[in-house]
Ligand SMILES: O=C(O)CCC(=O)C(=O)O
């Protein structure tokens with residue numbers, strides 16, 4: 420990520436920190452409602468430089484949700500091309516732009532407050548760091564299949580603080596997959612929900628603390644999931660101001676299938692209706708044909724059922740998996756006015772009917788296509804109730820680009836009717852398709868079948 424300028428001596432003896440030894444499950448006394456310890460405990464495992472470990476900082480459910488949100492959104496992790504960049508670029512962190520053998524993991528950036536859980540974690544992280552929420556960068560998820568790694572690097576002096584949280588446990592016998600600090604002589608074992616926090620700058624604050632060099636070492640079996648929670652020197656978290664939530668009774672009701680007269684002709688012509696100007700919410704009646712709706716519904720495994728109150732993925736399609744999937748993807752790209760290469764894999768989902776639980780998606784633009792006979796999507800910050808029939812689509816932005824910096828737009832959060840099923844589609848900021856094809860992505864099944872040499 421960042422170039423390291425100083426060569427410091429490295430101790431031969433390495434201290435391995437297992438957060439479960441610091442605080443066992445029996446001692447943690449988890450609250451049955453939140454899944455978190457009644458009292459979070461932070462352990463200072465090193466005084467200078469200060470390194471803090473917080474066991475059970477995220478609950479099991481919170482960890483699972485983060486992994487779920489990244490599904491289909493994994494891109495090969497990138498590194499900065501330090502040799503071509505100026506000191507100024509490095510200082511600003513404008514560097515993650517190239518594939519490199521020194522970083523072979525996969526990454527996915529979540530959106531700010533993508534769900535209520537994400538928003539809650541953002542606040543918890545800022546409290547732990549003792550820094551402002553505005554300095555928080557979007558959560559940067561990482562995934563390592565066996566053999567994949569992130570070699571020695573420094574998170575950068577433009578990031579005063581890093582909190583890295585492990586989102587799953589590796590096999591009990593697994594000794595690899597740790598986070599290793601060669602200059603400190605310390606190694607951290609991935610433990611679900613455990614946070615490790617350190618500062619990347621010296622106490623004086625002006626320069627990089629070169630002792631914080633670290634690597635994410637490759638697991639040998641199983642997949643390691645984690646999330647980078649970086650605090651930046653600059654304000655990053657810009658949000659569109661939101662007013663109070665609407666009551667359903669005070670909202671405008673629009674029947675999407677009746678827009679444009681509601682006739683169904685033999686030669687379907689797609690028309691996008693703008694239902695809200697700022698933010699720009701579009702509705703496209705009859706976006707999918709009956710045949711297409713049936714096809715997507717038939718992808719849902721018999722055993723699939725929603726397991727949480729939030730958005731649940733029932734089936735994730737591969738990119739261009741079949742000619743029908745490809746043609747729907749291409750239609751989405753044209754209608755959204757964005758290139759196909761930005762469109763993430765389609766997911767058939769069961770939708771959330773509780774406020775805050777619905778996944779806004781990782782990208783700057785979202786699409787929802789109704790597969791249920793009927794649904795009502797309530798944008799409770801816009802006061803807009805949109806009645807949908809099978810095949811009708813909605814599109815909206817998650818980010819306001821009208822000024823030069825991206826501003827997160829939470830006005831388009833929504834709820835559905837209970838048990839609604841549809842397709843969630845997200846357009847990313849990056850050409851996700853090209854990137855996803857640049858490296859072989861190992862599925863959970865493939866990863867379970869391999870052991871990487873250590
Ligand atoms: O995976 C790890 O253990 C550390 C990852 C890391 O340091 C990073 O992504 O910046």
Ligand SMILES: [Fe+2]
Nearest residue numbers: 572573574633
């Ligand atoms: Fe790092």
